[in-house]
Amino acid sequence: MLSQAHEVFLEVAKQLSFTKAGQALFVSQSAVSKQVKALEEHYRTGLFERLGSSILLTPAGQRLYQKLLQAKQLQYELHQEMSALSPDFAPALHLVIGASTTISLYVLPPVVSAYLQRHPNRQLSLKNRNSDNILRALLAHEIELGIVEGIHKVSHVTYTPLLADDVVAVCAAGNPLGARTLEARDLLSIPLALREDGSGTLAVLEEALRHRGLKLAALPVRVRLGGTEALKNFVRVDSSLAFLPRQAVVKELASGELVEVKIKDMPMRRHFNFIQRKGTENNEPYRDFLLFTKHYYADRA
Structure with a gap:
């Protein structure tokens, strides 16, 4: 078992922040500093270089960090x-x-519930960000396993397919757009409500537009909103057309609160993939969670 001081050091090294490490561990910043200071006294060397409001690992800190990551894997095994x-x-x-x-919001909750029922001795923290920021968190060692939309072509990241979903155009019930079948070029004159930059949903839309010879910058975007729920809530009360994952609007489409608007010859399908840093693919218990999630959805296909 790693000592508490080593566990605290690992979190500070991942976050490169005493404050963020304290928040992640649910302890005070002073308690984090005390544990790190104890390790520096034990090893008789500095582990972090303080640069104003930021910190960096010293060579000794970097060596300790790498060895502790290996120790964590051995502990899991x-x-x-x-x-x-x-x-x-x-x-x-x-x-x-x-x-x-x-x-x-829509894919993991039932999986996590089933997984924790099978493994009552495990706890799980889920960070919810857009796809670009999840990739950054993985590369920064803030997380050990991510699930994102699409493939970002990063050479030292492994991608494992999970499932696929469609992005659909929707509008509020009663909106005249709901009775139309659109051509791709019609989007040049329709007010749109879209997700923020870095969103996987937005990336799928941009790719579909590119295949139709259109650019996102040419469209009359009325508003950009961060998050699927914010976008759903907006389009419910507005005349704009929005693009949302089908899994996110199943209930609203079934109840008639939102209406799907068909767009000819512009399929928008995106794929969800697990991401891991190369060399960590067999790390337990993350490999176990990955396989459990794949089997969960394969059994329901």
Whole structure:
């Protein structure tokens, strides 16, 4: 087992912030500083270089960080092997996972519930950000497993397919657009409500427009909103056309609160993928969660 001081150091090294580490660990910043200071006294060297309001790992801190990451993996593997040999051995494990907004809100909740029922000794923290920021969090070691929309072509990241979903155009019930079938070029004259830059949903729309010879910049975008729920709430009371994941509007389409607007010859399909840093694909218990999620949706296909 890693000591508490080493666990605190790991979080500070991931976040490069004493404040953020304290928030993640639910302890005060002074408690974090005390643990790091104790380690620096133990190793008789500085682990962080203080640069005004920011910090960086020293060479000694970087070496300790890399070794502790290896130790964490060995600890996971030991727990797995001992659990297989001794059913009464069930150590608590805490997973930190990140997922884009649509996945966090509509794809993962039933999976997480089923997973935790099977593994009552595990805890899970889910970071909800857009796809670009989840990728950044993975590369910064803030999370060990992410689920994003599309593939971002980063060479040192592994992508594992999960499932696919459509992006659909929707408007409020009673909006005259609901009775029309549009051509792609009609979007040049229709007020639009869209997600923010970095959104996987927006990236799918941009790609579909490109195939039709159109650019997003040419469209009359009325508003940009961060988050699927904010966009749904806006389009319910506005005359704009919005583009949203089908999984996010299943209930609203079924109730008639929102109406799907067909657009000829402009399919918008996007794929959800797990992302991991290369070399960490077999890290437990994240590999176990990945396989559980894939099987969960494969059984419901």
